[in-house]
Amino acid sequence: MNWGKGIVLGMSLFMAFIISMCVYMFNLPVDDYDHQYYEKGLNFNGDYNREQQVVRDNAQPLITQTAAGVAIEFKQPATGVIKLVNPLGKSKDLVCPLNTGADKHLSIPANKFTTGRWGVKIEWSSGKKHYLYQQNIFINGK
Template structure:
């Protein structure tokens, strides 16, 4: 068999396609590479999108929005001072983009206008915090990306 340019180009294409197919098959079948969706119930959450937008708009209408502060004990979330804390209900969801194993949710129970997320639940790095709360049956939502 005579080896010429045409044969070399065909062999190069076959080699390249084989190389790419090896990595595609390895990445899709190996358990070491985790391909999780952001959330398990993606479509259910997508249906709630307009409610979330309305809740965020309600939060923007407040005189004072929720604030957070990093401290030695953890993250202190401060609710608006002009609201009665006995009428505040909801939950705080902390989402770790790099690993869903560290995601957690905490119900809101206030004795003053502050809520503490303990330091032992938080790893250093990026977190997305979502606070879904209600005051006098009006929904509010606070979303923020934080670096802890």
């Protein structure tokens, strides 16, 4: 084979690679990127302040896995939202309202979870203070 055929073959292979990558990128599911990327960037300082408030007040909730599910204990009565994020996609995510009352304890049943890694994001208020806490947990199989 002479060098002209080699150049044409190399360019053809490169073009096939680029076209296949374009097709692959356009066929990715919508979940693979964050639609609120810029809004989250604008709200970063507020989230950072709420995370630091957890550290200053030593208000980290205790998250434990029990046979009945996931138990979350707070230092003070809390109201807010718990978001449980599954890396397999947004369709598997859970959002639970949070209102502990006087017992400062919340339980999420095990039947809502699949085995694997979950991200827990808790946004709550206690008294007049607002908090944000994030942690990754691993749910064991039954």
